[in-house]
Amino acid sequence: MTIAHEIISYYKVNINREDCRKCKRCINNCSYGVFSFNGEKIVAESDKCVACQRCVVMCPEKAIHISQNESYLPPHGNYTRKIRNIIWAQSGNGGVLLSATGNDRPIRSIFDDLLLDACQVTNPSIDPLRETIETKIFFGRKPKKLEFIVESDDLNDVSLKTKIDPNFEIDMPIMIGHMSLGSISYNACKAIYQAAGELNIVAGSGEGGLYSDFYEYAPNIITEIASGRFGVDINYLNNAAGLEIKIGQGAKPGHGGHLPGEKVSSLIAQTRMIPKGSDALSPYPHHDIYSIEDLAQLIAALKEATRYKVPVGVKIAAVHNSAPIAVGIVRGGADFLTIDGFRGGTGAAPRIIRDHAGIPIELAIAAVDERLKEENLREGVTLIAGGSIRYSADLIKVIALGADVAMCALPVLIAMGCRVCQQCFRGLCSWGIATQQEYLVKRLDINIAKNRIINLFRSWNEELKEVLGAMGIDSVESLRSNRERLRYIGPNPRIADILGVKHAGE
Amino acid sequence: MQVNKNMIVNEIKEKNYEISLKEIIEIDASPNGEPIEYRDLNNMIHKSVNNNCKKIVLNNVCGQRFIGAALQGDIEIIINGIPGNDLGIFMDGPKIFVNGNCEDQVANTMNHGMIIIDGDGGDVIGLSLRGGTIYIKKDVGYRVGIHMKEYENKIPIIIVGGTTRDFLGEYMAGGIVIVLGLKFLPDGSVVENKQPICGNELGTGIHGGSIFLRTDANLEDKLGVGAKISEYGANEKAKITPFLIEYCKNFNIPIDLVYNKPFQVIKPISKRPFGGTYCSQLI
Numbered sequence: 001m002t003i004a005h006e007i008i009s010y011y012k013v014n015i016n017r018e019d020c021r022k023c024k025r026c027i028n029n030c031s032y033g034v035f036s037f038n039g040e041k042i043v044a045e046s047d048k049c050v051a052c053q054r055c056v057v058m059c060p061e062k063a064i065h066i067s068q069n070e071s072y073l074p075p076h077g078n079y080t081r082k083i084r085n086i087i088w089a090q091s092g093n094g095g096v097l098l099s100a101t102g103n104d105r106p107i108r109s110i111f112d113d114l115l116l117d118a119c120q121v122t123n124p125s126i127d128p129l130r131e132t133i134e135t136k137i138f139f140g141r142k143p144k145k146l147e148f149i150v151e152s153d154d155l156n157d158v159s160l161k162t163k164i165d166p167n168f169e170i171d172m173p174i175m176i177g178h179m180s181l182g183s184i185s186y187n188a189c190k191a192i193y194q195a196a197g198e199l200n201i202v203a204g205s206g207e208g209g210l211y212s213d214f215y216e217y218a219p220n221i222i223t224e225i226a227s228g229r230f231g232v233d234i235n236y237l238n239n240a241a242g243l244e245i246k247i248g249q250g251a252k253p254g255h256g257g258h259l260p261g262e263k264v265s266s267l268i269a270q271t272r273m274i275p276k277g278s279d280a281l282s283p284y285p286h287h288d289i290y291s292i293e294d295l296a297q298l299i300a301a302l303k304e305a306t307r308y309k310v311p312v313g314v315k316i317a318a319v320h321n322s323a324p325i326a327v328g329i330v331r332g333g334a335d336f337l338t339i340d341g342f343r344g345g346t347g348a349a350p351r352i353i354r355d356h357a358g359i360p361i362e363l364a365i366a367a368v369d370e371r372l373k374e375e376n377l378r379e380g381v382t383l384i385a386g387g388s389i390r391y392s393a394d395l396i397k398v399i400a401l402g403a404d405v406a407m408c409a410l411p412v413l414i415a416m417g418c419r420v421c422q423q424c425f426r427g428l429c430s431w432g433i434a435t436q437q438e439y440l441v442k443r444l445d446i447n448i449a450k451n452r453i454i455n456l457f458r459s460w461n462e463e464l465k466e467v468l469g470a471m472g473i474d475s476v477e478s479l480r481s482n483r484e485r486l487r488y489i490g491p492n493p494r495i496a497d498i499l500g501v502k503h504a505g506e
Numbered sequence: 507m508q509v510n511k512n513m514i515v516n517e518i519k520e521k522n523y524e525i526s527l528k529e530i531i532e533i534d535a536s537p538n539g540e541p542i543e544y545r546d547l548n549n550m551i552h553k554s555v556n557n558n559c560k561k562i563v564l565n566n567v568c569g570q571r572f573i574g575a576a577l578q579g580d581i582e583i584i585i586n587g588i589p590g591n592d593l594g595i596f597m598d599g600p601k602i603f604v605n606g607n608c609e610d611q612v613a614n615t616m617n618h619g620m621i622i623i624d625g626d627g628g629d630v631i632g633l634s635l636r637g638g639t640i641y642i643k644k645d646v647g648y649r650v651g652i653h654m655k656e657y658e659n660k661i662p663i664i665i666v667g668g669t670t671r672d673f674l675g676e677y678m679a680g681g682i683v684i685v686l687g688l689k690f691l692p693d694g695s696v697v698e699n700k701q702p703i704c705g706n707e708l709g710t711g712i713h714g715g716s717i718f719l720r721t722d723a724n725l726e727d728k729l730g731v732g733a734k735i736s737e738y739g740a741n742e743k744a745k746i747t748p749f750l751i752e753y754c755k756n757f758n759i760p761i762d763l764v765y766n767k768p769f770q771v772i773k774p775i776s777k778r779p780f781g782g783t784y785c786s787q788l789i
Contacts, residue, residue, distance in 0.1 A: 010788065050788065085789045095785030228653065229634035233617045234576050234598045261778045273636055273657040274679050278714050278777040283677055287630055287652050288592075288611050297571065297591060301614070304548055305576035305596045351789070426786055 004092040007085065009047035012069040013055075017041070019063035026055040026064060031428040031440055052421040054430035086351070099351040100424035100434070101410060102251055102343045102388055110362035111394045113490030115504060118470040128462075128469035135461055135476045137404055139202065139242065139382050140167035140311035141335035165335060166311050168219075168241050171200040172461045173399060173476050176453075177340075177386050177409030178224050178246070178315075180206025182259050182268045182280065183347030183424065185441040186213075188416060188433045191449035193217035198450070199457050204407075207246055207257060207282060209271040215239045224315070225302065227256060228282035230272035234305075242310050242336065243302050245295070247286070248317030250344020250387040253358045257282030258348060263427045265436045292325075296332030303333070311335035311382075318342060318364030318387060319357075323371035330377045338407060339364050341387020345410050347434060348425035361387035362401060366499045369402025369481050378481075392463040401499060402481040415456045416449040529560050535587065536566035544570040544590065555581055569609070574602055591628075594621050597638075610647070613640050616662075622756055627666070635662040635681060639749070643757050644668040644690055648705070649676055654715060656680025665753045672705030675772065676730070680714040684746055684753075686764060687720050696759055709733035709772045713779050717772040718746055725770055732779030738769045 013034060020042060027035040027042070034048045035055065046069065055064045073081055089097060119125040126133065147161040176196055181189050183206060190213070196203035197220045205214075205223040209231015214221070218239035225232055226246040237243060248254065259268070259280035269276040289295050295314065302312045313336035314329045316322065322339060329337055341361025346354060365385040372378035385398045386407030395406040414420065417431040424434035432444030464476065473479055487504040488496035496503055531554050535547055547570045554562050560581060564573070567587030574583055576596040585593075585604045594602055595614040607625035611633055619638045629647035632640055637660040645668035652673065654662050662681040667688050675683050689699040703721040710730020718738075719725065725735060746769075754761045 082789060089785060089787040089789060093785040093787055096783055097789065098784045098786045099789070229615045232596070232615050232634070233636065234578060234596060237576065237596060258780065258784075260781065269657065273660070274655050275657065275714055275777070278679060279780065281653075281677055281679070281711065281713065281780070283653060287649055287676075288614060288633055300544075301572050301575060301592050301595050304545070304572045307552070350784070423788075 002093055005088040007088050008071050008073065009049065009069050011046055011049045011051045012067050013044035013046045013049050014065045014067060015042055015044060016061075016063040016065070019061040021061060023060060025058055025060060029054050029058045029430060031430040031435075031437075032423075050421040050423050051419070052423070052430050053419050097351040098348055098425045099354050099422065100345075100347055100349070101420060101422045102345045103355050104422065105355050107360075108490070109388075110360055110490065110495060110499070111390075111397050113488055113495070114362075114397050114499075114501065115487045115489055116396065116400075116467060116471070117485040117487070119472040123472045125472050126469040126474055128465040131469070131474070133465045133468050133474050133476075135172050135464060137170050137173045137382070137476065138167045139170055139336060139405070141165040141380050141382075142167070144376075144379060166309055168311070169200075170202055170405075172457060173403075173405045173464075174199075174201045174395070174457055174460065175222070175338075175384055175386075175405050175407040176201065176203035176412050177345065177407045178204030178206040178222075178244075178249075179347070179409055179413075180208030180224075180230075180259075181211055181271055182206070182208040182263060182436070184413075184434055185429075185432055185436060185444060186211070186267065187441050187444040187446050188413075188449065189214065191416060191444070191446045191453065192412060193221060194446070194450045195453035195457070196220040198454055201457065202241060204244070205240070208259070208268065208280070209273065210236050210239060211267070211271045222313075225298075226282050227284070227286045228272075228280060230274065230280060230282075233273075237302070237306050240310060242313060243306065244313045244315050244336075244338065245286075245289075245298055245302070245334075246315045247289070247295070248315065248319070248340070249346060249349075250317050250340030250342055250358055250361070251346035252349035252353045253317035253319050253342075254284065255349060255353050256284040260348075260425075260427075263436050268436060292328035292332050295329065299333040313337060313382075313384075315340060317344070317357075318359045318361055320359060322359070322364045323367040326368040327371055327375050327377065330372060330381045334381065336382035336384060337368075338384040338386065339368060340407070341365075341385070343388035344386055345388075346424075358387075361385050361398065363495070363498055365398060365403050366401045366483070366501075370500060373481070392460040392467075395460060396464055396467050396479070397486065399476065399479050400482050400486050401501075402483075404477075404480055411456065412453055415452045416444065529558075530563065531559050531561075532563040532565060534565050535570055536568050541566075541568040541570060544572055548572060548575065551577070551583070555579065567606075574600055594619065597621075608642075612642075613638065616640075618660075624757070626668070629671075632662065632664050632683075635664070636660065637662050639752075640664045641753050641756055642666045642668075645699075645701075646670050649673040651675045651678060651681070651683040651717070653677040653679060654681035654683070656715060663749050665749060667753075667757065667759070669699050669701045670704045673707045673710060673730075674704045675709040675712055675715070675717045675733075676707065677711040678709060678713070678715045678717070678774075682716055682718065682746065682749070684718040684749070684769075685720065687767075688759070688763075696763060704728060706730075709774075711779060712772070712774040713777050714774060716742075718742070718769045719772065720764065720767050720769050722767060725772070729772070732775050733772050734775050736771045736773040738771050742769070742771055 148158040151157040207226030222242040223240040314334045315338035318341045342358030384405040385403035389406045389408035429435040569590040571590035574594045578598045581600040598617040601620045604623045610628035612631045615634045626644045627642045627646040631650045635654045648671040665684045687703040707730040708728040
């Protein structure tokens with residue numbers, strides 16, 4: 001039973017009455033129903049506002065201004081306004097609170113406590129503008145050693161004996177994280193896949209199948225096999241640069257997926273192969289994977305099904321025992337391993353799990369990298385790290401901590417126009433990104449969005465080259481797990497120990 | 507354990523199998539009594555299919571996994587022996603007949619085709635089944651028909667002649683599961699099975715499709731979250747009859763025997779069983 005509390009709104013919508021010419025464009029643009037016209041003037045219901053800024057941008061007179069509502073709540077350092085709001089929401093509605101995007105608690109970022117090294121005197125730096133700095137990555141399992149057969153007395157006449165597992169090449173150490181058609185719109189998906197193609201990087205398909213229009217972008221798409229197995233058929237398996245078994249996601253470790261029925265439009269129904277309007281539920285575990293041996297079996301099955309043509313990987317959330325789990329996964333045959341930190345994003349996850357489960361990617365990737373090295377497995381596998389790679393500095397640091405490739409998703413959405421209002425699960429995204437409603441989806445121009453993503457990652461890659469040049473490194477592969485080039489300046493030296501990074505000054 | 511060894515050592519040598527260009531070929535899966543690796547066996551199947559072979563007989567199959575994985579086309583595979591896990595995984599079209607029992611995850615994420623098992627089946631049969639038919643003569647294990655789906659006229663069917671265990675049709679999103687509750691005696695006669703027809707948590711989380719159980723036992727206590735017992739009317743009967751006829755023909759069961767007891771139908775309460783669990787208020 002819903003017994004909603006009368007609580008003050010988070011935001012306040014201010015309309016400058018002098019400038020407002022009542023064109024009602026704000027009414028048409030607000031998908032959350034904030035604005036209405038009462039015959040005389042535009043009226044705003046601030047408690048519906050999510051501060052997505054659509055009206056602010058679209059108002060031709062720039063007459064709308066959204067501010068934080070700082071009205072009356074008595075201050076309390078422990079029972080913050082957010083905690084009180086959570087209690088009011090749950091006592092009013094009685095349900096598991098949903099949330100979207102990544103963990104929004106103000107937890108100190110370890111990336112921000114790390115500093116990069118640069119060359120001075122004893123080793124020369126490299127000028128990235130005039131010298132070649134390699135940012136290519138080969139995605140897939142590498143052989144531990146190469147063996148050759150000498151065909152004749154001529155020493156040049158040799159052939160490779162070692163069988164090379166499937167690998168594909170990407171031009172930047174960047175992967176666009178998995179976001180399914182369903183969690184984001186058709187236009188957003190298309191822009192991402194086109195951008196990935198032009199940049200020659202990879203993008204994840206998410207677990208909602210691959211719409212047939214997107215098969216042409218397959219060489220740059222890693223398709224995901226999650227517990228719901230949505231849209232998984234032979235075409236899905238064969239139209240991918242790589243296959244990824246999704247065990248967990250940083251935003252919701254141990255949790256399944258839940259695409260509400262109202263988001264299952266005919267397009268989504270067709271792609272996921274489920275009836276229109278029914279919930280798309282992903283079970284919490286894969287019911288054919290209850291152990292590492294079972295995971296090895298599904299990896300083997302996927303390799304068998306694709307006739308050993310593409311790399312098969314696994315994605316896990318960063319949790320307390322990531323390192324031994326990662327060892328098991330690599331021994332189980334995974335060609336690449338994705339680790340998603342606790343700040344990783346989502347279209348919908350219970351707030352309790354998003355905000356409180358998992359560990360930071362910085363710690364997880366360092367531990368996994370170190371453990372794989374100890375077990376002599378690191379060289380064989382491509383490690384991908386995600387979970388709040390916000391900008392190029394995070395990308396560089398995560399590679400130095402042990403990743404081959406950095407995975408990010410929210411920066412891509414922000415590049416396309418997302419304002420991080422964190423309402424993705426409501427399907428009302430006024431910018432046409434996290435919605436399936438036709439009139440909203442149309443708002444996202446595929447070409448503009450694509451070019452913005454391209455601009456963003458080209459600039460990240462240039463910045464990566466600048467840093468590599470300053471460090472005197474000519475290939476990103478030499479930065480990988482090069483923790484000597486990092487120093488820690490945060491408050492907790494124990495973190496530096498776990499990261500295997502010295503304190504600044506040491 | 508074969509899987510691990512294969513994936514790590516990764517030294518599968520290309521062996522040149524002698525496969526003749528015949529329409530029907532026979533492959534011995536355990537020459538000299540030693541079962542060959544699943545990868546080699548599947549390679550032989552693929553080579554046969556590429557050579558336009560339409561019927562493959564696999565003899566002495568002994569636990570080899572992934573037989574028929576992602577295989578497409580109008581092909582018939584006859585398995586004499588016990589196939590390993592994931593028989594017919596991602597399969598899209600072929601027919602598989604098994605003269606023996608099966609292990610777990612038969613027809614995992616199968617798209618289209620038919621699997622007929624003249625024996626018992628293991629756990630998690632038809633996981634995320636998207637289309638096609640599975641007929642199992644005797645009993646099966648836990649979590650059968652989990653997360654089966656359907657889309658428009660693509661409706662997967664599982665018929666089990668014997669009994670099932672817990673979590674039958676869990677998370678089911680579409681398709682039809684039929685359980686007959688029969689027992690097959692060694693002398694060939696068919697009698698009523700005295701074991702319970704299903705375990706607990708029947709259809710838990712079901713949000714599409716239907717489960718037919720041929721029993722007069724009270725199933726109320728066994729129902730899982732979101733499942734209900736619904737009426738077995740003429741429409742329902744018409745829906746399953748063609749499949750039952752086909753099933754009975756395959757295993758030589760008189761159809762009248764199947765109809766001498768009424769069915770109970772388990773259906774979802776809603777297409778959105780957990781819609782009310784979540785609260786999306788702005789925090």
